[in-house]
Amino acid sequence: MVWSGRWVAERLGVGLDGDAELRSLLGLALRRNPKRAHLLVSNVLGKHVPQSPALVYESGRGLGDRVRALIGEEEAARSVVLGYAETATGLGHAVADGLGLAPYLHSTRRPVPGVATAGGFEESHSHHTSHLLLPENPELLAGSGPLILVDDEFSTGNTVLNTVRALHERYPRDRYVIVALVDMRAPADRERLTDFAAGLGARVDLIALASGTVTLPDGVLERGRALVEHWSAPDLPPAAVPPGTVRRVDLRWPEGVPDGGRHGFLPAHRKALEAALPALAATVTAALPAVVRESRYGPEGHGHAPDGPGGGDRGPDGHGVHGHEAAASDGTRPRVLVLGFEELMYAPLRLATALEDALDAEVRYSTTTRSPVLAVDDPGYAIRTRITFPAHDDPAEGPGDRYAYNVAGGGFDAVVAVVDSVADTPALHAPDGLLAALAAHTPHVLLAVVPSHIPVPPTGRNPQQAQAQAQEPEPERASMLSEPLRGPAFSSYAPEDVGWLLQDLSDTRLEAPTEEREEAIQSGGAHYAESLPVEYQPSADYQQLFQRALDDSAVRIARAVGTVTETVLAERSPRPVLVSLARAGTPVGVLMRHWARRRHGLDLPHYAVSIVRGRGIDANALRWLRDHHDPADVVFVDGWTGKGAITRELAAAIGEFEGFDPRIAVLADPGSCVSTYGTREDFLIPSACLNSTVSGLISRTVLRADLVGPDDYHGAKFYRELHGSDVSGHFVATVAARFDEVAAAVAIEVKELLSSDRTPTWEGWAAVERISEEYGINDINLVKPGVGETTRVLLRRVPWKILARAGAGPDLDHVRLLAEQRGVPVEEVERLPYTCVGLIHPRYTRGATGADGKAVTAP
The missing domain is CATH 3.30.1330.30 (Ribosomal protein L30/S12)
Structure with a gap:
């Protein structure tokens, strides 16, 4: 059989060297990516390449068997398995099955209202980078047993470093096992992971089916881009004329079994699903057309896909990729594809394994994906065909295209599309949706919907009770929350300008030398919010620079303040409650309040709350706001966006609080991360030049377990001793003095903004x-x-x-x-x-x- 990486290797000079199994496990494709021209395409993952579900499942379960043999039965029973979204959610689940008694959790890119995050991390090379951890039981990751991290491949090991760093801060342990189908790291990357683990004082083992390296010639990125531009073509045209039928099948999914590992999957769930699989397969089998259920065989006992434009070329799984005609109709063996949905990989995979046992047909399994890849119809290329369709699950990063690879032209007599109920939306059934796209390439489409698991709140209330009671006051809890701190007792701002939903830690020694903090943060020994940097005292030259910058930019800042405030009043609420993210957002919130009072006579409430990257927003501050204001009126305010990490953090953190809008309003949005902003220019905002002396003499916020209890606000310090250097009021007064001057320009700009497309591009x-x-x-x-x-x-x-x-x-x-x-x-x-x-x-x-x-x- 032709190696499905030959086309790329010949044209780009990409080398794939290592274990003998590599070429059977991996093919190559090209994608639009400024960092990496090639894509390693797994033949046994069940993502891009339709494959035997038994082979896909046993590849993962076998890795789990090897982990159990490595760490022993006792440690296997104490372990937790963590899989990576989106590609390794099913693989990680299969590894957990191999371990036997290990609970399973996978990361997700789908925020779920009502579920607090237990952490998050970044996958820097991915098409979508942010991962959330949303276990139903917050203690799932808190044990001391081994943590088993599962991904489909290791290319640099960066994702593992980011994961271990983020999790070790919260849940330190002494053993990690890294599992992958293939390990393709360079020697330097292997050394970096070893050194990092040694710095944590933890043991790290690595298990993979095969290992090797990818060699890339000079200029590969430019040549790869040129190939993508040259070979880009429309998707394979529809083959089913008229289109195939689309029917829904009621799976009768077992009650109490989650749809996957997004919120945790326990051994009891595994046992219940295993018992239900034969009935699930029987339900789907009964819904398939008779021509598929009652297969007829060719003269040699198995069929083939009809020859198509490629002369009967065979795809990455060894089967034809052209034509869709019913294989049974000409005496060959029928083919059935079970198609999963993005992160929903395990449930469709197990359904497919059960169908493989129940049907006299060639059952294949793959899933849809977010990743855009070039399709080239050549037997030496891993992605032969592509179906493109709009997202149908209200994704966190906004609307966009999704893809199914090697399905069109695959010779499938029926496709069983499996989605969770959250994704069973009008977009799925639309004329340009996934179901219609599948029906254009196969005669029969079945839709099977798995109910999306709704976690039970920690209180034990069911979701309906939780929603009903969310509107009820919590007098006992509310009475424990302090009223906001205000100046002059806390901060140099006027008391009406801002209320700080913080606790005063002014008498606590929290400062540490910069070098010590950096070493602790990067080693995983401490979180950045557990200490404070020593406050920088500006030199005379630097203070002059600040003043000059303020004089030069006051008009530009005033215009941006007016624009963002008027946008909020027009789109969000006529009487918004401004809630700035301390500390950078607070001067902006004060200025927005001054604009609303001067231009509209509005006396807007303004509060400052703490949000900490990796740990979320101050939940007690949100409870106080909910008890004193309508959450629908709350508008979160920040100074500027960088890469948008806090924007994402806020969206994930407030899910459990009914009614709050996670969209942030910022003065400047150079990263194109938000839709409510004063400007998208990246210019000097003088309040960024200084620390506390331009922010009411308040430190950055602190979150440390020995200082902040479950009923406390996050903490901060009031640097009263820096009163002589304070320019907080001067900054506000200088900018506010230009409000009238820019009012006309703001009115024109806001009118244009309100009618424009401000969708974040990230x-x-x-x-x-x-x-x-x-x-x-x-x-x-x-x-x-x-x-x-x-x-x-x-x-x-x-x-x-x-x-x-x-x-x-x-x-x-x-x-x-x-x-x-x-x-x-x-x-x-x-x-x-x-x-x-x-x-x-x-x-x-x-x-x-x-x-x-x-x-x-x-x-």
């Missing part, structure tokens, strides 16, 4: 991924894009280097001065999407040197 996130790859940084949290974030790097972290857009002017004067004071090189870059980007020193330890070889020190 281009900033894509830029950060590209920079992370180009500069060899394995953690995208160490890349801080935009003037504001770069300034924070120089003030609070251990900077490695600064990337500045070539020709950037006075907006970067303060950045250049801070960089000079800290001995940090500034590198000019052509076509940088931001004015500047700050890079935190990767793999930092004290005594590290910067890119210029000089010692890296704090100011």
Whole structure:
């Protein structure tokens, strides 16, 4: 059989070297990606390539058997298995089955209302990078037994590093086992994982079906892009004329069994599903047309797909990929495809294995995907055909196309499409939806819907009770929550300008030297919110730069304040409750309040709350807001977006609180992460130049278990001793003095904005991924894009280097001065999407040197 990686290997010079099994496990394809031209396509994963479900399942279960043999039966019973969305959700579940008694959880990119996050991490090379962990039982990950992490492939190991770093902060343990179908890391990547594990003091084992390396010639990205442009073509035209039939089948899914591992899947669930599988298969079999149920065989006992335009070429699983005519109609063996849906891989896989046992037919299994890949109809290429259709599950990242590969032209007599009930939407049934697209290529389509599991709240209330009681007051809990702190007792702002939903930790020693904090954060020994950096005291030169920047940009800031405030009033609420994210959002919230009072006579409530990356928003602050205001009126406010991490954090964190709108309003949105903003320019906002002295003398927020109890707000400090350096009121007054001057321009701009498409493109996130790859940084949290974030790097972290857009002017004067004071090189870059980007020193330890070889020190 022709290797399904030959086409790419010959044209790009890509080499696949290693174990003998590699070429049977992997093919190659091309995709539109600025970081990696090629795509490794698994033949045994059941994602892009339709494959025997028994082979797919046993590939994963066999890996689980090997893990159990490695760690022993006792440790296997104490372990937890974590799979990666989207591609490894079914694989991880099969590994957990091999372990026997291990509970299973997979990450997800679908926020679920009412379920609090137990953590999250970034997969920097992925098409969609943010992963959430949403276990129904928050203690699922809290045990001390081994954590088994399962992915389909290892290319750099970055995802594993990000995962272990994020989880070890919350749930430290002494053993991790990494499992994959193939391990394709370079030697340097292997060493990095070993060193990282040693730094944690944890043992890390790795198990894979095969290992090897991918060799890439010079210029492969450019040549890959050229090939994609040249070979891009419309999807295979419909073959079923007239279109095939679409029918719904009632699966009778077993009660109490979750649809998958998004919220956890326990051994008891596994036992119940195994018992139900024969009945599920019988239900689907009965719904299939007789021509499929009663198969007829060709002269050699098995059939073949009809020859098509490719002369009977065989696809990656060894079967024909052209034509759709009913195989049974000409005496050959019928083919049935069970098609799963993105993260919903395990339930369709087990249904497919049961059908494979029940039917005298060639059963194949694959799933739809978010990943765009080039299709080339050649036997030496892994992705022969593509079906494109709109997303039908209200995805978190917004609408977009989804794909099913190697289905069109696959010779399938019937396709059983399996989705969860959340995805059973009008878009699924629309004329351009998935079902219609499948019916254009196969005579019979069955839709089987698995009920989406709704987690039971920790209180034990069912979801309907929880929703009904969410509107009821909680007098006992509410009485325990303090009223907001206000100036002058806490902060230098006027008491009516902002109420701080924080606890005062001013008398607690929290500051640590910058180098110590950085080392602890990057080693996983501490979270950044558990301590405070030493407050930077600006030099006379730097204070002059701040004043000059304020004078130069006051009009531009006033215009942005007016634009974002008027947009909020027009679209969100006529009397919004402003809730700024402390600390960067607070000066913006104060200014928005001043605009509303001056231009409309509105006295808007304004509060500041804490949100912590990786740990979410202050839940007690949200409870206080819910008890005192209509959540529908709450508008969250921040200063600017960088790559959009906090935007995503907020969306995931407030799901359990009914009625709050997660959309953030920001002064500047250079990353194109939000739809409510004052500007999308990346310019100097002077409040980013300083720390507490431009934010009411309040520190950044603190979240530490020994200081913040279950009924406490997050904490912060009031630096009363810095009163002589405070410019918080001066900043607000200087900008507010220009409000009348910009009012006419704001009115025109808002009118244009309200009629324009402001859908976030997340281009900033894509830029950060590209920079992370180009500069060899394995953690995208160490890349801080935009003037504001770069300034924070120089003030609070251990900077490695600064990337500045070539020709950037006075907006970067303060950045250049801070960089000079800290001995940090500034590198000019052509076509940088931001004015500047700050890079935190990767793999930092004290005594590290910067890119210029000089010692890296704090100011």
